[in-house]
Amino acid sequence: xxxxxxxxxxxxxxxxxxxxxxxxxxxxxxxxxxxxxxxxxxxxxxxxxxxxxxxxxxxxxxxxxxxxxxxxxxxxxxxxxxxxxxxxxxxxxxxxxxxxxxxxxxxxxxxxxxxxxxxxxxxxxxxxxxxxxxxxxxxxxxxxxxxxxxxxxxxxxxxxxxxxxxxxxxxxxxxxxxxxxxxxxxxxxxxxxxxxxxxxxxxxxxxxxxxxxxxxxxxxxxxxxxxxxxxxxxxxxxxxxxxxxxxxxxxxxxxxxxxxxxxxxxxxxxxxxxxxxxxxxxxxxxxxxxxxxxxxxxxxxxxxxxxxxxxxxxxxxxxxxxxxxxxxxxxxxxxxxxxxxxxxxxxxxxxxxxxxxxxxxxxxxxxxxxxxxxxxxxxxxxxxxxxxxxxxxxxxxxxxxxxxxxxxxxxxxxxxxxxxxxxxxxxxxxxxxxxxxxxxxxxxxxxxxxxxxxxxxxxxxxxxxxxxxxxxxxxxxxxxxxxxxxxxxxxxxxxxxxxxxxxxxxxxxxxxxxxxxxxxxxxxxxxxxxxxxxxxxxxxxxxxxxxxxxxxxxxxxxxxxxxxxxxxxxxxxxxxxxxxxxxxxxxxxxxxxxxxxxxxxxxxxxxxxxxxxxxxxxxxxxxxxxxxxxxxxxxxxxxxxxxxxxxxxxxxxxxxxxxxxxxxxxxxxxxxxxxxxxxxxxxxxxxxxxxxxxxxxxxxxxxxxxxxxxxxxxxxxxxxxxxxxxxxxxxxxxxxxxxxxxxxxxxxxxxxxxxxxxxxxxxxxxxxxxxxxxxxxxxxxxxxxxxxxxxxxxxxxxxxxxxxxxxxxxxxxxxxxxxxxxxxxxxxxxxxxxxxxxxxxxxxxxxxxxxxxxxxxxxxxxxxxxxxxxxxxxxxxxxxxxxxxxxxxxxxxxxxxxxxxxxxxxxxxxxxxxxxxxxxxxxxxxxxxxxxxxxxxxxxxxxxxxxxxxxxxxxxxxxxxxxxxxxxxxxxxxxxxxxxxxxxxxxxxxx
Numbered sequence: 001x002x003x004x005x006x007x008x009x010x011x012x013x014x015x016x017x018x019x020x021x022x023x024x025x026x027x028x029x030x031x032x033x034x035x036x037x038x039x040x041x042x043x044x045x046x047x048x049x050x051x052x053x054x055x056x057x058x059x060x061x062x063x064x065x066x067x068x069x070x071x072x073x074x075x076x077x078x079x080x081x082x083x084x085x086x087x088x089x090x091x092x093x094x095x096x097x098x099x100x101x102x103x104x105x106x107x108x109x110x111x112x113x114x115x116x117x118x119x120x121x122x123x124x125x126x127x128x129x130x131x132x133x134x135x136x137x138x139x140x141x142x143x144x145x146x147x148x149x150x151x152x153x154x155x156x157x158x159x160x161x162x163x164x165x166x167x168x169x170x171x172x173x174x175x176x177x178x179x180x181x182x183x184x185x186x187x188x189x190x191x192x193x194x195x196x197x198x199x200x201x202x203x204x205x206x207x208x209x210x211x212x213x214x215x216x217x218x219x220x221x222x223x224x225x226x227x228x229x230x231x232x233x234x235x236x237x238x239x240x241x242x243x244x245x246x247x248x249x250x251x252x253x254x255x256x257x258x259x260x261x262x263x264x265x266x267x268x269x270x271x272x273x274x275x276x277x278x279x280x281x282x283x284x285x286x287x288x289x290x291x292x293x294x295x296x297x298x299x300x301x302x303x304x305x306x307x308x309x310x311x312x313x314x315x316x317x318x319x320x321x322x323x324x325x326x327x328x329x330x331x332x333x334x335x336x337x338x339x340x341x342x343x344x345x346x347x348x349x350x351x352x353x354x355x356x357x358x359x360x361x362x363x364x365x366x367x368x369x370x371x372x373x374x375x376x377x378x379x380x381x382x383x384x385x386x387x388x389x390x391x392x393x394x395x396x397x398x399x400x401x402x403x404x405x406x407x408x409x410x411x412x413x414x415x416x417x418x419x420x421x422x423x424x425x426x427x428x429x430x431x432x433x434x435x436x437x438x439x440x441x442x443x444x445x446x447x448x449x450x451x452x453x454x455x456x457x458x459x460x461x462x463x464x465x466x467x468x469x470x471x472x473x474x475x476x477x478x479x480x481x482x483x484x485x486x487x488x489x490x491x492x493x494x495x496x497x498x499x500x501x502x503x504x505x506x507x508x509x510x511x512x513x514x515x516x517x518x519x520x521x522x523x524x525x526x527x528x529x530x531x532x533x534x535x536x537x538x539x540x541x542x543x544x545x546x547x548x549x550x551x552x553x554x555x556x557x558x559x560x561x562x563x564x565x566x567x568x569x570x571x572x573x574x575x576x577x578x579x580x581x582x583x584x585x586x587x588x589x590x591x592x593x594x595x596x597x598x599x600x601x602x603x604x605x606x607x608x609x610x611x612x613x614x615x616x617x618x619x620x621x622x623x624x625x626x627x628x629x630x631x632x633x634x635x636x637x638x639x640x641x642x643x644x645x646x647x648x649x650x651x652x653x654x655x656x657x658x659x660x661x662x663x664x665x666x667x668x669x670x671x672x673x674x675x676x677x678x679x680x681x682x683x684x685x686x687x688x689x690x691x692x693x694x695x696x697x698x699x700x701x702x703x704x705x706x707x708x709x710x711x712x713x714x715x716x717x718x719x720x721x722x723x724x725x726x727x728x729x730x731x732x733x734x735x736x737x738x739x740x741x742x743x744x745x746x747x748x749x750x751x752x753x754x755x756x757x758x759x760x761x762x763x764x765x766x767x768x769x770x771x772x773x774x775x776x777x778x779x780x781x782x783x784x785x786x787x788x789x790x791x792x793x794x795x796x797x798x799x800x801x802x803x804x805x806x807x808x809x810x811x812x813x814x815x816x817x818x819x820x821x822x823x824x825x826x827x828x829x830x831x832x833x834x835x836x837x838x839x840x841x842x843x844x845x846x847x848x849x850x851x852x853x854x855x856x857x858x859x860x861x862x863x864x865x866x867x868x869x870x871x872x873x874x875x876x877x878x879x880x881x882x883x884x885x886x887x888x889x890x891x892x893x894x895x896x897x898x899x900x901x902x903x904x905x906x907x908x909x910x911x912x913x914x915x916x917x918x919x920x921x922x923x924x925x926x927x928x929x930x931x932x933x934x935x936x937x938x939x940x941x942x943x944x945x946x947x948x949x950x951x952x953x954x955x956x957x958x959x960x961x962x963x964x965x966x967x968x969x970x971x972x973x974x975x976x977x978x979x980x981x982x983x984x985x986x987x988x989x990x991x
Contacts, residue, residue: 009069015061016073019054020080026050027088034091037441040332041413044339054081055494059475059487070125082106089197092330097195105196112159116148117290120260121283127264128275138264145257149250153206162189162213170224174212174231177311183238186210188231193217199328203234205241207250212238221328225314226321233308233318240300249293256289280473281534287469294344301345306358315359319352334410334451337424338498342468349451356452367450373421373443375433382421382433384446387453391423391431401425403453410451411435411444426455467502467545468494470538474509477538481531483512485598500606501561503546507605509539511598514630522635522886522907546609562610565603569622572596576629583641584863590633591885597633600626638884646846646862646882648891650902653937655925655944658956658963662976666705672966672973676917677959678718681977683741684708684964685716685724696728701741704975711739715760717769717917719787723747725769727760734758736771738787750792752783761874762787772809772875774799780818780851782811797851806849808868810878812895815852817859819868819878819893821845846882848893859898865909868893872916872939879921879939883909888925892939904942910935920958936963945980 130137383390408424419440423431478486493501604623674687700708713726738747758773770784785792806818846866848859868880888910891900912923934947934956947956953965967974
C-alpha cells in the first residue's frame with residue numbers, strides 16, 4: 001500500500017533501541033562528574049529526559065509497528081534501557097554484580113512491583129491474540145490474575161528472594177517497635193542484592209501476614225538507631241493498611257480483574273471496535289482508578305514519618321536515616337513544586353521540616369553571618385540571611401524575600417548545561433539567575449541549611465498525573481486518526497506538563513474531533529469512530545481537569561506556552577489568508593493546513609485557565625476564529641461558494657469488496673510490476689521491471705500457471721489470446737509489431753520516426769491501433785492505422801508553451817484535448833513568499849486545452865488536485881479524477897465536449913497508478929492516512945470494487961470481467977483471478 005507507514009520488524013527493532021541509546025549516551029558524561037555537588041539535580045534531569053524519550057518511542061512504536069508488536073517491543077525497550085543504565089550505576093554506587101546479574105535482579109524487582117498491574121493492563125490485548133479462543137484466554141488470564149492478587153505479598157517476597165533477618169540485636173529493637181504499635185507483629189526479612197546497591201525498605205501489608213523487607217545495602221548504610229527509625233516509619237504504614245483497609249483494596253482489585261475480563265469480551269459484542277482504542281481506554285480507566293486509590297499517598301508518607309517519630313522517639317535518627325538514603329541514591333533534597341506535587345513522597349526538605357516541627361526541635365543551625373552568591377553575569381547578587389534573602393538586581397534595586405513566603409528555592413541544573421538559582425513566591429512570581437560552577441556549589445551548601453524554613457507548597461494536585469496520562473493517550477489516538485497537529489501538542493504537553501498545556505491538549509483534541517466529523521460529512525464515512533469518541537471524552541476531561549487546577553499554574557512555562565500558541569496561531573492564520581482570494585483557495589488552504597482550525601481552540605482553552613480576566617475575555621473571539629477556519633474547510637462551504645469547473649455532480653459511488661473464491665491461483669517466478677489480461681482472461685502479460693524512458697523492458701506472456709514467454713517491449717496490448725501488439729522504443733524511432741505469443745514470430749511491423757514516450761492503444765470497435773507520444777521538437781504525435789493495413793496516418797499538434805507539457809490527451813480526428821498541470825504564475829506573482837505559500841497550501845492547477853482546426857481553446861482550468869488518464873478508453877476520452885480535499889469527483893471529457901460529464905464521487909483521494917483499459921480504471925483510494933485501499937472503478941457502470949485487507953494481497957487490477965490480485969513474495973508473485981459477471985455480482989467457479 002502506498003501510504004502504509006507500518007515499519008518492518010527490523011526497523012521497529014532499531015526504533016525500540018533508541019531509548020537505551022539515549023540513556024547510555026547521556027550517562028557517559030554524568031559518570032565523569034561524580035564529584036559535582038549538583039549531580040543529584042543532573043541525574044534527575046537525566047531521568048526525566050530519558051522517560052520522555054521512552055514514551056515518545058512507545059507512541060511511535062504503537063503507530064508504526066502496530067499494538068500487537070507491543071508484546072515483544074515493549075519488553076525489548078525496557079530490558080535494553082536497564083542494560084544501558086548499568087555503566088552509570090556501577091560508577092555511582094560502586095556495584096560489583098555482573099551485567100547479567102544486574103539485569104535479572106532488576107527484572108525480578110520490576111515484575112515484583114509492576115508485573116501484576118502490567119498483566120492486568122494487557123489482558124484485553126493478550127486475550128485477543130488467541131483469536132476465536134479469546135474467551136478461554138481471558139478466563140485463564142483472570143484466574144492467573146486472581147491468584148497473583150490473592151497471594152501478592154508472598155509472590156513479591158519470592159521474586160525478591162527475601163530471607164529472614166538474622167541480626168538478633170536489630171530484630172529485638174524492630175519487634176519492640178512493632179509491639180508498641182497497633183499493627184500485628186510482621187516478619188522482618190532481608191533482601192541480599194549480591195553485589196547490587198539499592199538502599200530501601202518496604203512494608204508489605206497482607207491479610208495473610210504482613211512483612212517489612214530491607215535491602216542489605218540499607219542496613220549497611222544505617223546505624224542501629226537509624227535502622228530502628230526507618231522501621232518505625234514502615235510499621236506506621238502497616239498501621240495505616242489495617243485489616244479493614246486491606247479488605248477494601250482486595251475488593252477493588254478483584255473488581256478491576258472482572259472489568260478486564262469484560263473488556264476482553266467487548267470485541268465479540270462490537271466487532272467494529274478498534275482493539276487499540278479498547279486497550280487505550282482500558283489502560284486509561286485502570287490508571288485513573290489507581291490514581292484515585294493513591295490520591296493520599298504523599299500525605300500518608302508524611303503521616304508515617306510523624307507516627308514513626310512517635311514509635312522510635314528519635315527525631316535526629318529519623319532525619320539522619322532519610323538524609324543518608326537520599327545522599328546515597330543521589331536524590332535531590334529540593335524539588336520544584338510541580339515535581340513534588342506529582343511525586344509519591346514529599347521532598348527531603350519538606351519531610352525534615354515536618355519531623356522537626358512535630359518533635360518541637362529547632363530548625364537546622366542558622367547561617368552565622370550573611371553569605372552572598374553572585375550571578376554568572378556579575379550584575380545580580382543574592383545574599384542569604386537568617387530568615388530572608390536579599391535579591392539585588394542592580395545598585396540601589398534590592399528585593400527582600402522572606403523564606404516563609406517562598407514555596408520554592410533551589411538550584412536548577414540540566415544534564416550537562418549551566419545552572420540557575422530559582423526562587424518562587426507563593427503568589428507565583430519567579431526569580432532566576434544563572435550561576436557558574438563554583439557559585440552553584442556554594443548556593444547548594446547554603447540551601448541545605450535554609451530549605452527547611454520555606455513555606456509549605458500549594459495544595460497537592462492529584463489531577464496532574466491523570467492529566468499527564470490522558471495527554472499521552474490523546475497523542476496515540478490523534479496520530480492513529482491522522483490528526484498530527486493534535487498529537488504534536490499532546491506530546492509537548494506530556495514533556496512539559498502544566499494545567500495550561502493540558503488545557504491546550506484538550507482544546508486540540510476537541511478541534512480534531514470536529515475536523516473528523518466535518519470530514520465524515522464530506523466523505524460519507526467516519527474512518528476512526530472509536531478514536532474520535534475517545535478523543536472527545538479525553539479532550540473534555542482534559543479541559544475540565546485543567547480548568548479545575550488553573551489556580552496552581554502560574555509558572556513561567558505556562559506563560560511561554562500561551563505566547564508560543566499565540567504566535568503559531570497567528571502564523572497559521574496568515575498562511576490561510578494568503579490563499580483566500582478565491583473560495584476554492586480558502587477551502588484548500590483550510591484543508592491542507594488544519595493547524596489554523598486546531599491551534600485557535602488550543603489557545604482559547606489555554607487562556608480560559610488564566611487568572612487574568614482579559615485573557616478569559618479573549619476566549620470566545622479566538623475560538624470563533626478557529627470555528628470560521630474549520631467551516632471554510634467544509635464541503636458545505638466549498639459547494640456553496642466555490643466556483644470550479646471540476647466540481648461536478650454525480651452520485652456517490654458504492655464500494656463493494658472483492659469476494660468469492662478465486663477461479664485461478666498460481667505463482668509466477670518473478671516480481672511482477674504490472675499485469676495485463678487478454679480479452680478472455682486466458683493469457684497474461686507481466687511487466688517484470690520498470691525501466692527509465694528509452695530503455696526497452698520485458699513482458700512475460702503466456703497462460704496462467706504455465707511457463708511464460710519473454711517479449712521485449714515498452715508497451716503491450718492483447719489483440720486476442722494468441723496475438724499481442726507491442727511498442728518498442730529504439731533511439732529516435734519506435735516500432736509497432738504484431739507478435740505471436742507462442743512462437744514470438746513478428747507478423748508485421750511499422751516504424752515510427754521522431755517519437756518519444758510513446759503510448760500504445762487498440763480500439764476494438766474500429767479495429768485500429770493507435771500510438772501517441774511526443775516528438776523531439778515538442779509536438780504531440782498521433783500515428784494510427786487499421787490492423788494489418790499499410791495505410792498509416794500521422795498527425796501532429798503544437799503543445800509546448802511556457803506552462804509545460806501535456807500529461808494526458810484524447811484524440812478525435814484532427815482534434816486533440818490535452819490535460820496538463822501547471823502553476824498560474826501570473827496569479828501568484830514572482831515574489832518568493834507568494835510562490836512558497838502556493839507550493840505549501842495549493843495544489844497545482846489543471847488546464848484542459850482543445851487543439852483543432854479552429855485553433856487552440858482553453859476549455860477549463862481547475863484549482864482542484866486533478867489527474868487525468870487517456871488509457872481507460874484508448875485515448876478516445878479522458879477520464880479525470882478531481883480531489884477537492886475530501887472527495888474525489890470522477891468525470892469524462894471527450895475532445896468535443898465543453899463541460900465534464902460526471903461519473904460520480906467517492907470519499908477520499910483516488911489515484912490511478914497502473915495502465916487501465918476496457919472502461920476500468922485501477923488505482924488506490926487514500927481514505928486513511930496510515931494506509932490505502934486498492935480500488936478499481938468501471939466508468940460506464942459506476943461500479944467500484946475494493947481489495948479487502950484480509951486477502952493479504954498488494955495490488956488489484958481489473959480487465960473486462962476478470963479481477964486479478966497480486967501478492968509480492970520477494971522474487972516471486974502470487975496471482976489470483978476472480979470472475980465478475982456483467983450484472984455486478986461476483987462469481988466463483990472451479991478452474
